[in-house]
Amino acid sequence: MTTSDLAPIEASVARAPRRGGRPPSGRRPRVRLAPYLFAGPAVVLYVVFMLIPVLYAIYLSLRAYRLQAGGTFGRRVEVFVGLENYVGVLSDPELLASFGRLAVYGFIAVPLTLGLALLFALLLDVPAVRAKRFSRTAIFIPYAVPGVVAALMWGFMYLPSTSPFSYLTEQAGWGPIPFLTGPGLFGSLANIAIWGGVGFNMIIIYTSLRGIPDELFEAARLDGANELQIALRIKVPLVGPAILLTTVFALIGTLQLYGEPMTLKPMTNDISQTWAPLMTIYRDAFLTDNLPAAAASSTILALGTVVLSLIILGIVNRKRFGARS
């Protein structure tokens, strides 16, 4: 569906969602209740499971437990503390370090996932290429594998005692490859994300490529352009919106990193309990019982995701409008 009415995602992102209900245009005065009934379940679920949790997290993040002196035993009471939790969380070296690790991981995983997805999509779209069906299916298969299971499978392929790669290097006398220690860990974790993400993104970009009318390429071919030039000059710019969308999804996915390091954790000492931000949040919420701190970190993480997505969408919008004018 190449509906161009989907500019709203961009519009909505460019302009904050501030417009309230506008008066019905009166085109169909007969229908009043029906749309509310159709949209009702979604709205109720949205409010209960997204809006209220977000507001509740923000509320919690502004409060803290205090021991109230007085009497023989101190009483634990909840009080309003303003932004204190945010200050605490943002100056927590462990959380900051986990954001640092996440950034390193993201800088490896996101460009490689999207770069490979774009490369494979373009190759699939080259008329002369063979074994397309096989390759497309094989590259898409990891989409069906949960991140935790992917981490489990790769984990065993990293673990020196079961790794086929380390087996080969050991036979060659070089010793095992340090997949799970030191800087190698970043690459190993990123590899799991790349493996799991390339196929789905490839299909999105490829479907978008298939939507481009053939005449565009025919004209270029007649003019003597080769496939590489066609790919770089015509195809890549035209699938820009799909690349943008996949970038945003890849970024959101990166910030949610949790299951993979959790799964690898039993296999290595180099993954601490606070390796990724969400692991720190989980620890605060459930192990050390510091809900306000967990709520503050959750809010920061969610806000960071939204802001990053808006920046990307905004940059691309500006570029596009700049090119148009």
Add this chain to the structure above:
Amino acid sequence: MTATGVRAPLSATGRPAGRPAWRTILPTVILVIGAIYCLIPVIWVFIASTKSRGELFTTFSFAPGTGLFGNLADLFAYGGGQFGLWAANSVLYAGVGGVLSTLVSAGAGYALAKFDFRGRDLIFYSILAGVLIPGITLAVPQYLLLSQLGLAGGPLSVLLPSIISPFGIYLSRVFAASAIPQEILEAGRIDGASEWRIFRLVVLPIMLPGMVTVFLLQFVGIWNNFLLPFVMLSNQGDYPLTVGLYTLLAKGSGAPALYSLAIIGAAVSIIPLICLVLFLQRFWRLDLISGGLKG
């Protein structure tokens, strides 16, 4: 598969003669390398699942072992049949959650695309904002909220939050806007059909291809989810496969015997989903996603 290392005669490539063969071979080779990269862990886990406990750590990774049936028996006997329970839970959460989510999304998408009503823009833009909020950062506040309601801990605490999918609503709206002709709705109204009847008999059949896509995305998304059930569930018997396999592995660091269980469990758990995705691949309308952003 066919043309890789072989220098295929140019005529066989179906291209005009005179072009160098590497233009076919090089891209094909790169693509096939990508395919092999994606298949290696899957092949590895299937081979490793045939190894007995001793073979796992002693024989070369890609050499098949002799313990497949022993491993399978161990897997399904573990904890009094917990693995089967986890699999059933995954099917329940992803199946029921996916179907409900698809219906809710279809109704909302239809309303947003085909009706003018007060509050429509507010709803639409709120839902769009929801697309950008990572579902996982909601898990902790959702848990706190559900535990206030006394729902946390049970299967409903995983099922209910899975039903709302901003992205599914968004896709349904795209599909409804482009696929449902306004005239058909007007015709139904003139004939005196109720809005519900029009939705059920006219709109839903038209939206079916879009709904299959939304269902698959939701099904796979719920099936693959780890943090939400991990946070919510307190009872091992309610775990889905992801959380169950994780606990196997986490315990395995103390008892390597569980490693072979985790491996055979991983192998068995990915078979149905790979089959489902491969089978339903042709019904996907992923152009919905990519086309949706064409500006």
